[in-house]
Amino acid sequence: MEIEGYRLHRWGDAPRWDAFSLPDPGRGEVLIQVEACGVGLTVLNCMNGALGDSPDLLPVTPGHEVVGRIVAVGEGVDSRAIGDRVIAYFYLSCFRCRWCLAGRESRCENLRGWYGVHRGGGYAPFSVLPEGNTVPLSESIPAVQATVIPDAVATPVHVCRTRLGLGPGDRVAVIGAGGGVGVHMVQVAAACGASVIGLERGDEKLALVEGFGAVAEDSSDFDAVTLKDFDGRADAIIDLVGTRDSLTWSVSRLATGGRVCLLTTFRGVELPVQPREFVFREMSIVGSRYASRAELLEAAAMVERGEVRPVVGVSSGPREVESIHDLLRSGSLEGRGALVWESQ
Numbered sequence: 001m002e003i004e005g006y007r008l009h010r011w012g013d014a015p016r017w018d019a020f021s022l023p024d025p026g027r028g029e030v031l032i033q034v035e036a037c038g039v040g041l042t043v044l045n046c047m048n049g050a051l052g053d054s055p056d057l058l059p060v061t062p063g064h065e066v067v068g069r070i071v072a073v074g075e076g077v078d079s080r081a082i083g084d085r086v087i088a089y090f091y092l093s094c095f096r097c098r099w100c101l102a103g104r105e106s107r108c109e110n111l112r113g114w115y116g117v118h119r120g121g122g123y124a125p126f127s128v129l130p131e132g133n134t135v136p137l138s139e140s141i142p143a144v145q146a147t148v149i150p151d152a153v154a155t156p157v158h159v160c161r162t163r164l165g166l167g168p169g170d171r172v173a174v175i176g177a178g179g180g181v182g183v184h185m186v187q188v189a190a191a192c193g194a195s196v197i198g199l200e201r202g203d204e205k206l207a208l209v210e211g212f213g214a215v216a217e218d219s220s221d222f223d224a225v226t227l228k229d230f231d232g233r234a235d236a237i238i239d240l241v242g243t244r245d246s247l248t249w250s251v252s253r254l255a256t257g258g259r260v261c262l263l264t265t266f267r268g269v270e271l272p273v274q275p276r277e278f279v280f281r282e283m284s285i286v287g288s289r290y291a292s293r294a295e296l297l298e299a300a301a302m303v304e305r306g307e308v309r310p311v312v313g314v315s316s317g318p319r320e321v322e323s324i325h326d327l328l329r330s331g332s333l334e335g336r337g338a339l340v341w342e343s344q
């Protein structure tokens with residue numbers, strides 16, 4: 001089919017509005033009509049080539065946080081799927097290896113890349129993706145709100161529930177708590193029963209964090225962060241910033257039995273640790289990678305139950321997405337952005 005949407009023609013460039021032809025869904029694939037697509041820092045990183053920068057992949061339509069409806073199916077897909085409302089799973093996992101079968105699809109042994117990088121995503125009004133990359137979504141959640149589910153809420157569900165096992169009584173510090181993932185991390189941790197301190201910079205983001213029930217602390221200078229409400233130490237520290245400064249601070253502020261969870265990483269950043277400290281106080285460093293499809297379902301359920309309130313600071317119609325990118329780059333976007341294809 002002939003469509004108009006955004007495509008990236010060179011890694012690191014802005015996506016360009018294009019007319020192009022979208023192939024029919026192949027074996028095991030579905031065609032979805034996109035209602036809306038989330039816009040966050042991960043999309044910018046993808047467009048900069050962080051998850052793949054081969055010229056062979058271009059041109060490609062970016063955008064992985066897709067909410068839409070299946071409108072056609074390829075060979076081998078039950079046609080009863082047509083009409084289903086879905087959200088997209090980001091990892092192009094095989095869904096057949098031992099990790100995928102165990103419901104740990106982000107650990108896939110045969111990962112084929114990422115939706116929106118290795119195949120076209122939601123910066124266009126239609127998209128073709130593997131059936132396995134679609135997760136059912138209730139009709140009750142408006143499209144703009146639902147764009148946060150597949151990454152900005154699902155990632156915190158994986159961190160808080162699966163990787164850290166947070167529960168009542170846990171004291172949790174979130175570094176970067178006012179960002180697109182952070183503001184949802186704070187809510188998911190609180191929904192698990194934990195007490196939360198959110199670290200951020202700037203009055204607006206600190207106020208945003210407080211608005212979601214966390215105690216906010218200014219982390220412009222890590223040496224000045226007190227964690228006073230936790231008597232100075234946290235049971236879990238979730239680092240969404242991933243700099244040497246934030247990591248060094250995290251390790252130094254763990255309580256006995258404490259865990260640092262890492263999910264934002266940059267090449268070349270190293271973390272100095274003293275193994276003796278880790279032994280004496282039984283501390284851990286935990287890595288966390290995206291989420292499973294079951295966690296996308298749970299993220300949607302948490303939004304539907306009102307346990308997590310989606311924070312989408314700005315939404316725009318087609319042809320205006322560059323203005324959202326500018327807000328993201330300047331750090332002034334509240335929560336996530338959304339590119340809306342279908343009138344609500």
Ligand SMILES: [Zn+2]
Pocket residue numbers: 093094095096097098099100101105107108109110111
């Ligand atoms: Zn797999």
